[in-house]
Amino acid sequence: MRTFAKLAAAAVLAAPLLLAVSGTANASTPSGCSSVTQIGSTAYLNVGGQTMASVKQYKGCGKNYSYLYVWEGYRSSHSSWDVCAAIVTNGGHDVQDPMCDHNSVELWSSGAATLSQCTQALGWTGLGPIPYIADGDVAVKTDVRC
Structure with a gap:
């Protein structure tokens, strides 16, 4: 009986830890590519003094991808939003195949065949x-990766 009580107590103590781990946000993978690796820093898209989204750059399957994740805090305080993600080259002047969507939580850009170039998400x-920007859009780029 004592062993059962110890196991039950251990399970009760471990439950919050398991819930915390399972509640962490993990990025999915882009369409057509099952394995990607983040490269560079994470940038934060701030709108009206609130963090709206995280933006990251990934590489995998011979391409670069931009990934945008809209934060729970923003989603819970807004009923509608529009976001886009793309890879940029040439110091941020050339946009590669952007993806845009309405009310997306996660958004992957199209894969850009830019591994041999300096890029940013x-x-x-x-x-x-x-x-x-003149129309009120807010944009953010990650650091340059070559």
Whole structure:
């Protein structure tokens, strides 16, 4: 009986730890590529003084990807949002195959065949093909990776 009580107590103590681990956000993988690795830093898209999303750059399957994740805090305080993600080259001037969506929690850009170039992940608000900052879009880029 004592062994059962010890096991039950251990299970009760371990439950919060298991819940904390299972509650962490793990990025999915982009369409058509089952294995990617983050490269460079994470950038944060801040809108109206609130962190809206994280933007990261990944490489895998011979391509670079931009990944954007809209934070729970932003989602819980907003009923609607538009976001885009892309890889940029040439110092951030050339946008490679952006993906945009309405109310997405996770968004992967199309894979860009840019592994031989210096790249950054770009994430922004709005649905345009490029961020129109003058129109109120907010954009952020990760560090340059060569």
